[in-house]
Amino acid sequence: MLKFGSIIQKRGVSSSVRVFANYGKPQNPPIDTSIHMRIQPIVREGETIDVKRARLVYQSRKRGILESDLLLSRFAKKHLSTFNDEELDEYDKLLDEPDWDIYYWATKNYTVTPLPDKWKNSKILQLLQHDAENKDREILRMPELDLKNTK
DSSP states (O other): OHHHHHHHHHHHHHHHHHHHHGGGOOOOOOOOTTOOOOOOOOOOOSOOHHHHHHHHHHHHHOOSSHHHHHHHHHHHHHHGGGOOHHHHHHHHHHHTSOHHHHHHHHTTOTTTSOOOGGGTTOHHHHHHHHHHHOTTOOOOOOOOOOGGGGO
C-alpha cells in the first residue's frame, strides 16, 4: 500500500512538472502586432437601390454587438428611405468599419477610438452622432424589421 501511494504522489509531481516544462517544446512565439490582417469588403456591382437599402437595413441590425445593433438599426429605419445612392454608398462604407469603432465614433468617444480623417466631414456620421445623442431621451428599442418602409 505504501509503495502504491508513493507512486501516485510521484506521478502527480512529475506530471505537473511536465506541464510546466511543456514536454520540452518551445512556447508560443510572441505575437507580432505589426501585422494587420483585414478582409476586404465585397464589391457589389449591379445592385439596385432597393436591394442595397434592404441589405443595409439587415447589416445595420446584425452587427454582432448589441450596442451597435441598436444604434445602427434605429438609424437605418429613420434615414435609409431618404438617402440617395451616394449617401447609401457612404453608409455602406461606414458599415465596413469595426463595430466598436463605429459605436465610439457615433458617441464621440474619440479617446477610446480616434476618428480617422476620412470620417471627419462625413454627413452620414454626423447624422448618426446626432441620433446617438438621443436628445428626446426616448427609450431605445430595436425597430421592427419591415423592408416595405425602406424603399
